[in-house]
Amino acid sequence: MSDHLSLTELDAALPFVDRHIGLGPDDVARMLATLGYASLEELMAAAVPGGIRSAEALDLPAPLTEAATAAALRQIAASNRPGEPMIGLGYHATITPPVIRRNVLEDPSWYTAYTPYQPEISQGRLEALLNFQTVVGDLTGLPTANASLLDEGTAAAEAMTLVRRGNRKASGPFVIDADALPQTIEVVRTRAEAMGIEIVVADLARGLPDGELSGVLVQYPGASGRILDPAPVIAAARERDALAVVAADLLALTLLESPGSMGADIVVGSSQRFGVPLFYGGPHAGYMSVAAGLERHLPGRLVGVSIDVDGNRAYRLALQTREQHIRRDKATSNICTAQVLLAVVASMYAVYHGPEGLKAIATRTHRYAAVLARALSEAGLTLGHEAFFDTLQVQVPGRADAVVASARALGIQLRLVDADTVGISTSETTTRSTIDSVLKAFGVATGSTGEGGIDEIDQVVADALPTGLRRETPYLTHEVFSSHHSETQMLRYLRRLSGRDYALDRGMIPLGSCTMKLNATTEMEPxxxxxxxxxxxxxxxxxxxxxxxxxxxxxxxxxxxxxxxxxxxxxxxxxxxxxxxxxxxxxxxxxxxxxxxxxxxxxxxxxxxxxxxxxxxxxxxxxxxxxxxxxxxxxxxxxxxxxxxxxxxxxxxxxxxxxxxxxxxxxxxxxxxxxxxxxxxxxxxxxxxxxxxxxxxxxxxxxxxxxxxxxxxxxxxxxxxxxxxxxxxxxxxxxxxxxxxxxxxxxxxxxxxxxxxxxxxxxxxxxxxxxxxLMGAAGLTRATATAVLAANYVARRLGDHFPVLYTGQGGLVAHECILDVRGLTKDTGVTVDDVAKRLVDYGFHAPTMSFPVAGTLMVEPTESEDLAEIDRFCDAMIAIRGEIDRVAAGEWTPESSPLRGAPHTARVLVGEWDRAYSRELAVFPTGVSGHLTGDKYWPPVGRIDQAYGDRNLVCSCPPIEAFAESAGPGEE
CATH class of the missing domain: 3.40.640.10 (Type I PLP-dependent aspartate aminotransferase-like (Major domain))
Incomplete structure (x- = not known):
């Protein structure tokens, strides 16, 4: 018998499950011994009620290796045929600048970060989101924009409910432009039906329908490509005490006048064509901006500017952060997340190109549409509209199916509007070759456009934008949009921002209810x-x-x-x-x-x-x-x-x-x-x-x-x-x-x-x-057991220092545990916020604070963390408990303790020092192994004054001069 391993055994020697799960067999054995169990199965038998246990194992395909999984996904992707997408309807081909694709979309320092509830360790992505809000606010012409919504359709639905909340004067139906994107109309209708809101779809070119109305939504430009002047509709709505919503194309707004300048109350849309791939529909960052007086009704996230304890500028989430947990059934929205990563991509696209670059992309997109329109018109075809930005509707009686099929054979995807009509939308990726293929699909010989072809038409055709709607108001005037146009500048800007943040690539994010586990590269690459x-x-x-x-x-x-x-x-x-x-x-x-x-x-x-x-x-x-x-x-x-x-x-x-x-x-x-x-x-x-x-x-x-x-x-x-x-x-x-x-x-x-x-x-x-x-049935099951083991190990190690609030049968928790700080707060004045901020000095993201119980910390280590990292966290928490004990003993007051002074920035290493504890204790706290290593995380700002930011609401990029002489903490 051979004494070497077989190929089958060798293939299975390094399964992915061992890459995903951070605990090795020896770690598991040690942790189980701490808890008093002999095996993971014995632990799970004790933790999970027998009455709900599944009788059989999961029926899933056998796990694949990483190489085989990657190959399978390449094969699946190859069976899609993207072609050149010219369907439009709010989704457009775009080019993600490689420096942004590689250093944001594909960079774990951005994609593994958590929602910035801890602003001191989230300054990079908060600045990026403030850039996004500025882009949206500037282009739409309204003062306050949020930090993204889920997509354009849901943004429109959120606008409908905002109208109902923000407009107490009016009643009646919500009116939607018949030329709105069809998916937007449907999403709004779905939401409205459940909430008892009447929806009326009307051709707004003919004016508003008679009777009462609460609000109106106009698409600008329309789904058909038509550019309807929103101003008369907005004025008519205002005369009837209704609010006006405009769904706008951000790229078009670099050439078309802003809705805000025409009196719009709310503007919604998508930022997808700002460098975010089509992704078969998502994820994309929707947006919403509002007029003054409506900002406190905004759904989702809103980034604002405040100051830290030293008076330095600092960003944080403002006003309605996680309002669902406060207002519950009175909340303005059920949205508890956003599309941050995609909003960052879109904002950086605007930063990289700047106002002139964006205008050039928009102009090029429009010129190709104008040239194509002239070529089709000269061939005797009828167009639906004379004025347009990027979308044409072409009449081909009885031939629409054939034209679309012909284009598809040439690698072009056109929109079948009806049996007689074809829709075409140009984009950033449109080229002369694209136009040639489209003309061929319509049966228009390229040669018929003249000796110089497309270029000859380009010399004589005028733009097709309505004269009275051409953009005159400025946009993106802040210096951030003129400072990073070379790839070197952009690369360094992205690195500078990501370096300010704490994400999973730095260490454990032990957030209860959030399951911040490994996002493996093999999973992300496809x-x-x-x-x-x-x-x-x-x-x-x-x-x-x-x-x-x-x-x-x-x-x-x-x-x-x-x-x-x-x-x-x-x-x-x-x-x-x-x-x-x-x-x-x-x-x-x-x-x-x-x-x-x-x-x-x-x-x-x-x-x-x-x-x-x-x-x-x-x-x-x-x-x-x-x-x-x-x-x-x-x-x-x-x-x-x-x-x-x-x-x-x-x-x-x-x-x-x-x-x-x-x-x-x-x-x-x-x-x-x-x-x-x-x-x-x-x-x-x-x-x-x-x-x-x-x-x-x-x-x-x-x-x-x-x-x-x-x-x-x-x-x-x-x-x-x-x-x-x-x-x-x-x-x-x-x-x-x-x-x-x-x-x-x-x-x-x-x-x-x-x-x-x-x-x-x-x-x-x-x-x-x-x-x-990659995991297969056994791997997924093992991951669950390991997550439960890790949570119970943390609960056991920390239970003597911070009471574990709730347990199930056998005194066990599930995959997370709640540490109760309320008693310590009552006895010492040290708050759950103090513990969270002090953890930053120890090199950790805080657990979930005050949910589901105020004054507590919910910890979830997940199955991906290794024992050394879990122990490092436990050591940090135990050391912090020691600092709380020193407050209890009277050595420090809460205000003079390192807990209240946390987090400590690198700036505290220089200048005057008059605190009751040493600089070394401030920035290199004891009790955690390796705390003097050179890879210490330094928060870019000290503790942020949240109340100051809400009293002085600034939600777009402020000029440097605005903070040259920042007010001190608590001052206005």
């Missing part, structure tokens, strides 16, 4: 493949075979791991997944004649978006009490169910609980709700503690949303992108999201669209597909 990145979302189905396979397989695998029957990946954020699930429940009840079932029960500990989503789905929120141990109070649940037996629609429950424990009563909870006619919505935020061990669809759930940016490795990207698929049992499947432009005909009619694109943020689905193929 996103940039042309077959995935360059495909238009409305391309013919036959050109998207690769995506069809990817989506079908991923939806099937997600159904398998959750125990549900059907999955839709259309929702492009967890908040949208929540809404989709609740709308499915609503649709199901209505289909049975139960229109009165509109009460949604929500535990008091629930994530704040749950209540906001319920209201958006047309439901009334009724809160169910929690017990002292954090579980849902079943007696109160029974009472609420009995009270609402006739109008109960659903319960929303997170499992494991929001408190990080496996509640043993979950199956009983489901039975109680079902007995009273309700449906059970299981929030999938904590699926990383269940995968491979229990399935929500088996233990009582009717619907769940998942977070692919948590359990399935899509990176957080500084606060987005994300994907929030919705999974349902068979009886809810008919009520999953549909889309009027869906490539599959049977998914075009139904409940409606929740995202602008049929498959939401399809471009990042290869990440989760790769993760599942």
């Amino acid at each position: 996103v940039s493949l042309p077959g995935f990145a360059d495909l238009h979302p409305f391309a013919p189905a036959e050109d998207a075979q690769g995506y069809r396979r990817l989506v079908d397989e991923l939806e099937g695998w997600l159904a398998e791991v959750t125990g549900y029957d059907r999955v839709s990946i259309q929702p492009n954020a967890g908040s949208q997944g929540e809404l989709a699930g609740l709308l499915a429940i609503r649709g199901y009840h209505h289909s049975r004649g139960d229109q009165k079932r509109d009460v949604c029960l929500i535990p008091s500990s629930a994530h704040g978006t749950n209540a906001a989503s319920a209201v958006m789905a047309g439901m009334k929120v009724v809160v169910v009490k929690g017990t002292d141990d954090g579980t849902v109070d079943l007696d109160d649940l029974r009472a609420k169910c009995a009270k609402h037996a006739d109008d109960l629609a659903a319960i929303m429950v997170t499992y494991p609980s929001t408190h990080g424990a496996y509640e043993h009563t979950i199956s009983e909870l489901c039975e109680i709700v079902h007995a009273h006619g309700g449906q059970v919505y299981v929030d999938g935020a904590n699926l990383n503690a269940l995968l491979g061990y229990a399935k929500p669809g088996e233990f009582g759930g009717d619907v769940s949303h998942l977070n692919l940016h948590k359990t399935f490795c899509i990176p957080h990207g500084g606060g987005g992108p994300g994907v929030g698929p919705v999974a349902v049992r068979a009886h809810l499947a008919p009520f999953l999201p549909t889309h009027a432009l869906h490539p599959e005909a049977d998914k075009r009619v139904g409940i409606g669209a929740l995202s602008a694109a049929p498959y939401g943020s399809a471009g990042i689905l290869p990440i989760s597909w790769a993760y599942i193929r």
